[in-house]
Amino acid sequence: MREKVMEKMKLKYLEKMAELYPTMAEASTEIINLQSILNLPKGTEHFITDIHGEYEAFSHVLKNGSGSIRRKIDTVFGHTMNKQEKKSLATLIYYPKEKIGLIKKQETDMEEWYKITLYRLIEVCKKAASKYTRSKVRKALPKDFAYVIEELITERWDITDKESYYEQIICTIIDIGRAEEFIIALSELIQRLVVDHLHILGDIYDRGPAPHRIMDKLETYHSLDVQWGNHxxxxxxxxxxxxxxxxxxxxxxxxxxxxxxxxxxxxxxxxxxxxxxxxxxxxxxxxxxxxxxxxxxxxxxxxxxxxxxxxxxxxxxxxxxxxxxxxxxxxxxxxxxxxxxxxxxxxxxxxxxxxxxxxxxxxxxxxxxxxxxxxxxxxxxxxxxxxxxSCEKLQNHIQFLLKKGSMYKIFNGNLLYHGCIPMNEDGSLKEVQIYEKSYRGKALYDVLECYVRKAFMARDGKEKERGKDMLWYIWTSPNSPLFGKNKMATFERYFLAEKETHQEIKNPYYNFLESEEIAERIFEEFQVKGEGRHIVNGHVPVHHTSGESPIKCKGKILVIDGGFSRAYQKETGIAGYTLIYNSWGMILAAHEPFTSTQDAITKESDILSDSILVKRVTERKNVGATDTGAKLKERIAELKELLDAYRNGLLVEKL
Known part of the structure; x- marks a missing residue:
């Protein structure tokens, strides 16, 4: 009986798929398309945390992809461009409009500069686009120049004199006075293509002057997720x-x-x-x-x-x-x-x-x-x-955090969270009472997230009030995964001179960051499978000046507090770390304190001070080895079943 029900449900599902792919030819084409995507290099992931309202520094790191654009320029031009030329090109890509304004005051032959710059940008753009399908690149193209850019970055085998063809396009762009707009469009496209997905590991708000501007920017970003921080x-x-x-x-x-x-x-x-x-x-x-x-x-x-x-x-x-x-x-x-x-x-x-x-x-x-x-x-x-x-803008920003955010995330074999997993002194997972029940580990995160959403969505008044109070609990409780200290000594810091009263003792979790046994216990608790898995952890600044490393537990745990907050930088000595995970492996980027956007433009100062290779693979990782790849493989299997249904007469093609 159960098997018949299952078969019936399966047939209904295939009938729904048949509405999308009404012929064997269309289903077959989709299988070929999806299979080709599986063999492309995986997209670059960018991890940023603890931004704390520092919009200018955050915006710069977002623009430079934590060094990804510089690495792309190095790959494309190697020794054919000197260091200063590469630096200037990178700055142009970060701040095209502002940089062009400065160049116009310095260059005597702008037409030649436009030509050289356009050629260079096109080459970088080709490289950045090479790991995506034409369809995905097409969706990212700026509307005004979509056709021209696609022509310039796509190899045309049907044209014999390619050099002349491309030169004619570029000369026309310059002749009709659209070079500046085209350079801006190409630069923004490169920024867009260099990073495929952004992870924000919490604490967008507080301390810095412009969290609202950061939220405005995130709302327009092409692909991201947020792990909520206590702030x-x-x-x-x-x-x-x-x-x-x-x-x-x-x-x-x-x-x-x-x-x-x-x-x-x-x-x-x-x-x-x-x-x-x-x-x-x-x-x-x-x-x-x-x-x-x-x-x-x-x-x-x-x-x-x-x-x-x-x-x-x-x-x-x-x-x-x-x-x-x-x-x-x-x-x-x-x-x-x-x-x-x-x-x-x-x-x-x-x-x-x-x-x-x-x-x-x-x-x-x-x-x-x-x-x-x-x-x-x-x-x-x-x-x-x-x-x-009643503040519409704030409500929109918070709804965005609810839509894109969560207490933790598992993505491509990495466990992402802000704060800590509450533990006992012996390293066991701590039981925490949330209203009438006790939870630990993953279950604790899940129930807390449930109450966060209830604060906004619950129709039951009592549950809504519980959710609202739970938001304050998550902010400050010793048992909150997002806080992780025995107390928040706000009162003592204001009213008492004695430093002993200011002390906030961290959860025992932080004593086990070098323990492989504990790392494996966390992976098991959150059901993170496969080799090469990592915990990516925000919230706690890394004390770079005292020799502390962000790489813990032989690379299984990466503590990447961005250190964007100026209040921390005397303590840490740097502006913290961000993380890049591309098809060749993982790179930690250590950042110098950001001075200003003006310095970045006029002095071409970047804030990347050092890159630390966390992991490099000998064989480039493709889409097939990612979470997206797993979903595509499921879809391919379903499409093959649809083909079988057509071939076996269970479904009829709609020709």
Whole structure:
């Protein structure tokens, strides 16, 4: 009986396929096409993490493909171009419009420059396009020049005098005054073709000045996925209307002098908070709430920023206290600290020890009920929640993160995630309670992702609220895979001088990064199969200056925190690492700190400082050995079954 049902279902599926391929000829052609794709080299994957709002540095790394364009130029021109010429060509490809503007001021014979440059760009473009089918390249071509570019990068065996044919096209482009636009189009096409797929391993938001611009850029990128970082989750919580997340987002923006992200980038009105801060902290110097980083604020702006910083911090601590009392199951009640303060003495008792507060001016805190918001604070919070929830641009960005993102991803034999796998001291997977049940390893990631989506999609009000609170939990809980420390010492860093109170102890996971046994345990837990598998891990900066390597566990674990955040660069000594995985293997790119886009254009300074070969294969990896290849093989098998159905008379061709 079951076999008959299965046969019936199979026939129905083949009938559906027959609608797409109504003849044996069409099915056969598709099999040939798919089989040819399997033999092409695999596309280049680009891994970037921990961008932290640094748009200019991120944009540059995206443009240069972490050195992929430079390597392509070296391959094409070898010793026929000198180092400076290659550097200039690379810069042109990164910033074509801006570079042409500079060249026009320097060159006396622009027509000759156009001709030489077009020939060079065409050769690089040919090389970049060579690993794709004509169909895929055609889809990537800029609309205005699609036909001409296809002619120039496609070998034409039917033309005897190819050189003359191509020269005539190029001369015509120059004669009609379209050379500049054509150079820009070719450069952008090369950028597009050099990287086939982009992986963002979390933390797009916070610290840097322009996460909204990064999100705008990602929304237009041709192929990518995102593994959420704890800072992304925080902004997702804010967009969902979770009050603690909203307060924390504003506090971090204030701390790094980036309130204009909210006001100008997202159009969120902070006037109610500013008015409240000026009223209650008018005569408070707010010295514990100084702005981090180098910001060109005038004294009045700086003073207001510090007052708003303190005001929203106190609101955050109150809201978090309320949440921790309401969600006792989170097991984080010890992080509600406002009722540990002796307000008359200006001290706090932590773990049996008394500490003097650096700031004891709390005009809105009722010592008898420290977590209760004042009437004015409630009004501020209500207006902020309304602003975040109704912000169309923010909601669009967060919907994009939901669509393209996940807690982890398995892609071409690599396990990608931000943070850590929560573990016990002995290296075993830690059991974590999420509401009424306990989870560990992969199951923990899966249930947390489920609650992230419930915060936005659930129709059941209770489940939606659980999801919203879980977003805050993922941001800051010691048991969160995306945080991975015993506490987030925000309060202590503001109010206590003693460094011992600032210490945040990492999850034991980080003690096992060199353990092959633990790496294999993680692969098994997440069902990552095959040889040559890797864990690609974001979140923790690699201390390059102290000799730490991003390659762990004999290459099985790669820690690639991009170090884009300027706040980390004194600590790490570089701007971190990105990863390239092409058909020949894996290359880690170590980056120097990025100065400015202007320097990149005028001084032709690139930020790639070194390349570290992680793995190289002797035989080039083709599409057939990838996840895409596995799907294509399934499709080929289905098409062969369709052919058999036609041949055996089960289906009739629609001629």
């Amino acid at each position: 992304d989750i925080l902004w997702m919580g804010a967009a969902a209307g979770q009050e603690c997340c909203i307060a924390t987002v504003i506090r971090i923006c204030a701390r790094y002098g980036n309130l204009d992200i909210l006001e100008d980038g997202y159009g969120i009105n902070l006037l109610p908070l500013a008015t409240f801060a000026l009223t209650y902290y008018k005569d408070d110097a707010c010295q514990c709430f100084k702005i981090k980083g180098n910001h060109q604020l005038n004294p009045v702006e700086q003073d207001l920023n510090m007052k708003m910083h303190k005001a929203i911090s106190i609101i955050q601590f109150k809201l978090e206290g309320q949440l921790l009392m309401r969600r006792r199951e989170f097991g984080m009640a010890d992080r509600a600290l406002l009722d540990d303060i002796d307000y008359s003495e200006g001290t706090i008792r932590l773990k049996g020890k008394e500490y003097k507060l650096l700031d004891s001016y709390f005009p809105t805190i009722d010592a008898e009920n420290p977590y209760e918001l004042s009437r004015e604070e409630k009004e501020v919070v209500e207006r902020l929640v309304s602003a975040f929830v």
